[in-house]
Amino acid sequence: MLSTSFAGIELENPTVLAAGILGTSAAILKRVADSGAGAVTIKSIGPKKREGHSNPTVLFFDSYLMNAVGLPTPGYRNMEREWEELKEINVPVIASIYASSIEEFVEVAQYVASRKPDAIELNISCPNTKAHGMLFGKDPSIAHDVVSQVKEVTNNIPIFAKLTPNTDRVIEVARACEEAGADAIVAFNTWGPGMYIDINTRRPVLHYRTGGVSGPAVKPLVVKGIYELYEHVSLPILGVGGITNGNDAIEMIMAGASAIGIGSAVYYRGIDVFKRICDEMQGWMLTHDYKSIKELVGVAHE
Amino acid sequence: MNDVTKTYKILEIKQETPTIKTFTLDTALEGTPGQFVMVWVPGVDEIPISISNFDPLQITVKEVGEATKALHKKRIGDYIGIRGPYGNGFGLVGERVLVVGGGVGIAPLRTLMKNKNKQFTVVLGAQTKSEIFFEEDFKRNADVFVCTDDGSYGKKAFATQLAEELIQNNRYDMVVACGPEIMLKYLFGITEKHKINAQFSMERWMKCGVGLCGHCSLDPTGWRVCKEGPVFSSEQLRKVTEFFRYKRDQSGTEVEL
Structure with a gap:
């Protein structure tokens, strides 16, 4: 009932562990897979070892989270044990990568492709560092070049472009990625960024001062963003942002997502949130007489 | 939810040893021995520190790195951030x-x-x-x-x-x-x-x-x-x-x- 395919990858269910959540080692990714995720994403891998920002890196509120972790990574050359152990994971594994130039994207993607993940996600949308990320995802021609050059060195591994919502050129960027040969769109990375100031000490609490906003509060923005993308690009869309229960997931799929990313919900509902969301989706589908999740993709447009 | 970082006044500081201080904060927590709090030293870092007393909240800290050094420089009346308690504590069995x-x-x-x-x-x-x-x-x-x-x-x-x-x-x-x-x-x-x-x-x-x-x-x-x-x-x-x-x-x- 929940099984589907996304960009040519067979999924037992449409829930995907979003990048940057729990994805730091093969061991925890395996645990997430065992907790019912349809696919898992490795935390963004960069060109060389990087510590990321000092704490506080994540702030927690009733209806949203704010984070500026700052892309910590051992660097792609420094993860031998993880690459080996990733083979033991029995759901598709998506490798998220980031870089600070197109050349570096190509370098990282070429190596990562040699380790044969089921897909590579290009993080061209992180709002939390100066040199990486969002800069690539705000300009359609740069996004195009990143995708097309990465495609040349990654054989037939599906390439996902993870978009930032923080530009008025979202549709143009998505179209540029499509023209460049991307196999799917991941929409979206975190929003803002925002800021939280502690009034007693009169200081921003995040060490980086600003951070991307995620969680239930951004869900209506994501639903609308995906609704628009669905009308303008034909690539499959992985919908990410604020999904915490089965109804949210169904809503996102009706807007046009073929699969859904789960991130902040791990905080709100625990590591077994994947199975719980799947059970809830299934319950809704039974009540409303749907036999396959595929029947629901984009139905809000009819 | 106790996960939103909130800042509390330091009420008391006790020098336990040449390298260890206990900070008493203007708040209390309920929890299990062995649990920890995330302690924000404004502008420096946020680190996990075990709880040495729940009511009032006390943390007992050794000066080992940048954050603990900055914490040791704090004075009575200064604010630090606390969220938690977190994790699983000790579960005693037997007598x-x-x-x-x-x-x-x-x-x-x-x-x-x-x-x-x-x-x-x-x-x-x-x-x-x-x-x-x-x-x-x-x-x-x-x-x-x-x-x-x-x-x-x-x-x-x-x-x-x-x-x-x-x-x-x-x-x-x-x-x-x-x-x-x-x-x-x-x-x-x-x-x-x-x-x-x-x-x-x-x-x-x-x-x-x-x-x-x-x-x-x-x-x-x-x-x-x-x-x-x-x-x-x-x-x-x-x-x-x-x-x-x-x-x-x-x-x-x-x-x-």
Whole structure:
């Protein structure tokens, strides 16, 4: 009932562990897979070892989270044990990568492709560092070049472009990625960024001062963003942002997502949130007489 | 929800040893001995620190790095951020409990002493006399044995050696411990040899503190120290192959212990 395919990858269910959540080692990714995720994403891998920002890196509120972790990574050359152990994971594994130039994207993607993940996600949308990320995802021609050059060195591994919502050129960027040969769109990375100031000490609490906003509060923005993308690009869309229960997931799929990313919900509902969301989706589908999740993709447009 | 970082005034600061201070904060928490809080030192860092008293909240901190150094410079009336309590604490079973604390690892063990239904024997170990603290607090509810590496106070021994002597000559239902990982490594060898159940408080680099980022997850089980830990039982310690061998640094790179 929940099984589907996304960009040519067979999924037992449409829930995907979003990048940057729990994805730091093969061991925890395996645990997430065992907790019912349809696919898992490795935390963004960069060109060389990087510590990321000092704490506080994540702030927690009733209806949203704010984070500026700052892309910590051992660097792609420094993860031998993880690459080996990733083979033991029995759901598709998506490798998220980031870089600070197109050349570096190509370098990282070429190596990562040699380790044969089921897909590579290009993080061209992180709002939390100066040199990486969002800069690539705000300009359609740069996004195009990143995708097309990465495609040349990654054989037939599906390439996902993870978009930032923080530009008025979202549709143009998505179209540029499509023209460049991307196999799917991941929409979206975190929003803002925002800021939280502690009034007693009169200081921003995040060490980086600003951070991307995620969680239930951004869900209506994501639903609308995906609704628009669905009308303008034909690539499959992985919908990410604020999904915490089965109804949210169904809503996102009706807007046009073929699969859904789960991130902040791990905080709100625990590591077994994947199975719980799947059970809830299934319950809704039974009540409303749907036999396959595929029947629901984009139905809000009819 | 106690996860929103809130700042509280420091009401009192006590110098416990030349390198360790206890900070009393203008708030109270409810929780289990062995749990920790994320402590924000504004503008510097946020770090996990075990709770040395719940009501009022006290944290007992050794000056070891940038954040703890900045914390040691704080004065009464300054604000620091607190969220938590987090993680799983100690779950005492049986009546006779051997408690082993090494260095600043002594701090969270004091909260166990509120439990009046147990018979506690406590081993406090430090490098030298001036680094022993909380001894009087423990003595109110436990038999206390002190040792120092240099023999300047109590017995000249490591805490692990003193613990093994006690285990050989007495019957304990369980051993609980907090201290440097090298101490826990040898102590685990001892509790396994003598077939006594143990619970140890473990440490790994933490970022979020609530089980979301995955940075403190362990090989090969994927348990998160901040969520499934920081206290692990013998049964769990046997399964975590990285304990006593390696850990991951701030970037996520493996480093030998």
